[in-house]
Amino acid sequence: MTNDDFQSWVQAHQALIESALQDCLPQPGVAPPRLHGAMRYAVLGGGKRVRPLLAYASGELSGADLGRVTRAACAVELIHAYSLVHDDLPCMDDDVLRRGKPTCHVEYDEATALLVGDSLQSLAFEMLAHPGLSGDSGVQLTMIRLLAEASGSRGMAGGQAIDLESTGKTLELPELESMHIRKTGELIRASVVLGARCGEIDEAGLGQLDRFAKSIGLAFQVVDDVLDAESSTATLGKTAGKDSKDNKPTYVSLLGARQAKEMARELYDFALSALAGFGERADRLRQMADFVVQRQF
Amino acid sequence: MTNDDFQSWVQAHQALIESALQDCLPQPGVAPPRLHGAMRYAVLGGGKRVRPLLAYASGELSGADLGRVTRAACAVELIHAYSLVHDDLPCMDDDVLRRGKPTCHVEYDEATALLVGDSLQSLAFEMLAHPGLSGDSGVQLTMIRLLAEASGSRGMAGGQAIDLESTGKTLELPELESMHIRKTGELIRASVVLGARCGEIDEAGLGQLDRFAKSIGLAFQVVDDVLDAESSTATLGKTAGKDSKDNKPTYVSLLGARQAKEMARELYDFALSALAGFGERADRLRQMADFVVQRQF
Numbered sequence: 312m313t314n315d316d317f318q319s320w321v322q323a324h325q326a327l328i329e330s331a332l333q334d335c336l337p338q339p340g341v342a343p344p345r346l347h348g349a350m351r352y353a354v355l356g357g358g359k360r361v362r363p364l365l366a367y368a369s370g371e372l373s374g375a376d377l378g379r380v381t382r383a384a385c386a387v388e389l390i391h392a393y394s395l396v397h398d399d400l401p402c403m404d405d406d407v408l409r410r411g412k413p414t415c416h417v418e419y420d421e422a423t424a425l426l427v428g429d430s431l432q433s434l435a436f437e438m439l440a441h442p443g444l445s446g447d448s449g450v451q452l453t454m455i456r457l458l459a460e461a462s463g464s465r466g467m468a469g470g471q472a473i474d475l476e477s478t479g480k481t482l483e484l485p486e487l488e489s490m491h492i493r494k495t496g497e498l499i500r501a502s503v504v505l506g507a508r509c510g511e512i513d514e515a516g517l518g519q520l521d522r523f524a525k526s527i528g529l530a531f532q533v534v535d536d537v538l539d540a541e542s543s544t545a546t547l548g549k550t551a552g553k554d555s556k557d558n559k560p561t562y563v564s565l566l567g568a569r570q571a572k573e574m575a576r577e578l579y580d581f582a583l584s585a586l587a588g589f590g591e592r593a594d595r596l597r598q599m600a601d602f603v604v605q606r607q608f
Numbered sequence: 609m610t611n612d613d614f615q616s617w618v619q620a621h622q623a624l625i626e627s628a629l630q631d632c633l634p635q636p637g638v639a640p641p642r643l644h645g646a647m648r649y650a651v652l653g654g655g656k657r658v659r660p661l662l663a664y665a666s667g668e669l670s671g672a673d674l675g676r677v678t679r680a681a682c683a684v685e686l687i688h689a690y691s692l693v694h695d696d697l698p699c700m701d702d703d704v705l706r707r708g709k710p711t712c713h714v715e716y717d718e719a720t721a722l723l724v725g726d727s728l729q730s731l732a733f734e735m736l737a738h739p740g741l742s743g744d745s746g747v748q749l750t751m752i753r754l755l756a757e758a759s760g761s762r763g764m765a766g767g768q769a770i771d772l773e774s775t776g777k778t779l780e781l782p783e784l785e786s787m788h789i790r791k792t793g794e795l796i797r798a799s800v801v802l803g804a805r806c807g808e809i810d811e812a813g814l815g816q817l818d819r820f821a822k823s824i825g826l827a828f829q830v831v832d833d834v835l836d837a838e839s840s841t842a843t844l845g846k847t848a849g850k851d852s853k854d855n856k857p858t859y860v861s862l863l864g865a866r867q868a869k870e871m872a873r874e875l876y877d878f879a880l881s882a883l884a885g886f887g888e889r890a891d892r893l894r895q896m897a898d899f900v901v902q903r904q905f
Contacts, residue, residue, distance in 0.1 A: 337761055342786075346761050346769035397726060402697075402718035421699035422772050425722070426765045429694060432726065433760030436733045440752040448745030455737040455752060463730030464634055464643050468723045472643035475719050489639075 767791025
């Protein structure tokens with residue numbers, strides 16, 4: 312597959328998930344209109360949709376039906392979107408810019424932003440419990456438990472809590488890693504596994520995909536730290552240099568930029584090695600690994 | 609059944625749900641300890657557990673296994689607890705007292721309270737997706753969709769949004785009713801239906817239970833408004849008279865206390881009429897209707 316081919320695959324699937332999110336979110340005219348307008352504002356028209364793309368790539372590997380993967384991809388993106396809305400609130404990161412637009416609580420108000428996040432989380436589970444998502448209801452229940460665990464206090468929300476406590480503290484590398492494995496890694500892992508679960512995959516295959524996803528999730532965060540340290544706010548579409556300003560530990564502050572980039576490369580190599588047994592079926596996931604790691608450098 | 613018998617049934621099932629919530633919440637030593645401590649603080653040791661009791665009563669009607677109903681009851685109580693934590697936040701109702709204790713964000717901090725609510729919601733869906741909850745995975749998926757809809761933007765969170773917008777406005781009775789049907793009614797309805805779904809029940813029976821639950825849910829809110837207007841903070845365990853202070857429309861402000869009490873009584877009668885076809889199997893639900901409506905007057 313050429314790079315051009317991957318570019319058009321990305322664009323086609325970004326359009327597909329955008330359209331599916333448009334449909335699954337309540338229409339702006341449905342009561343209560345302000346809340347529904349704010350939900351659409353927070354989710355639509357922005358973001359690279361990395362998690363949905365990972366689900367699609369993984370679904371291609373397991374021969375999954377596109378409509379099924381789309382529902383699972385909506386679920387992970389809704390969880391991601393809810394976490395951004397809540398993370399941006401004044402009591403958390405207190406950020407005013409996201410995806411090049413005012414954050415949800417700035418455009419609306421804090422109370423609405425709180426309810427937007429709460430409602431997006433409910434909607435994610437509603438999507439994943441849709442009768443058309445899997446031919447096997449038992450597998451589907453496993454998928455719901457996976458997303459709940461990845462989102463909750465031992466997953467994403469837990470990572471966020473550790474992040475809050477770490478502000479102004481010096482973390483060692485293993486602690487920083489443990490925080491990021493929860494904060495961003497678990498949902499990326501869920502995206503890959505849920506995509507594959509929409510098709511046919513055995514336990515050994517799931518184990519390899521899980522290894523791939525863990526590495527790529529961590530690489531994603533290392534790259535994020537490098538971008539945050541080296542990019543401008545205009546390029547990022549969110550406030551740049553915020554972590555160092557907030558005195559938060561990052562891979563760059565712990566290792567320096569050069570070593571952080573090296574670490575991202577090593578994680579990338581490790582991720583690719585986990586795909587070795589799949590042959591050509593995993594080519595999209597390999598391209599996604601490039602996409603995640605090479606974003607800007 | 610005597611009243612004494614009902615009292616001991618309530619106490620036994622309150623103890624059962626308390627113990628199940630203790631077990632399903634992450635232990636305080638598990639990382640991140642502060643978040644897990646705050647989740648336990650917000651959920652354990654308080655509240656009448658009305659929603660779990662409704663699920664148990666409904667489960668008795670459908671001959672449900674007690675362990676299964678307990679999981680469903682945990683799920684609805686976790687959703688209820690998350691909504692209280694978020695509703696008490698400064699950007700919402702800004703309340704400092706709940707169940708006789710400082711609210712979660714007062715005892716901990718706002719960011720932690722936000723993550724507590726988020727994590728309790730995830731845990732609720734994790735509980736409902738538990739492999740042991742139902743013998744039929746398809747029914748279980750239906751139950752998950754029901755809880756998601758009852759919690760989300762067209763249910764509880766949507767009612768909260770309408771409530772926010774109504775502060776300082778004059779609502780007509782139908783608008784007030786529509787708000788409360790979402791804000792508290794949908795979750796009470798879900799509690800009754802989920803309890804019954806843990807056992808054997810046909811569609812006609814579910815329809816009758818749903819009618820019962822809609823009336824009792826609304827009655828619950830009317831009684832709440834009367835209590836808020838007439839009780840002291842010490843009796844309620846939360847700040848009394850808050851609605852009128854916040855200039856929020858209530859059944860008491862719209863109808864006056866006497867007519868509000870009459871309305872609660874009519875809703876109670878209507879609820880009981882929906883149970884007529886069940887015979888003795890519905891006795892616990894009848895007692896629960898008394899419990900909900902007669903709380904203090």
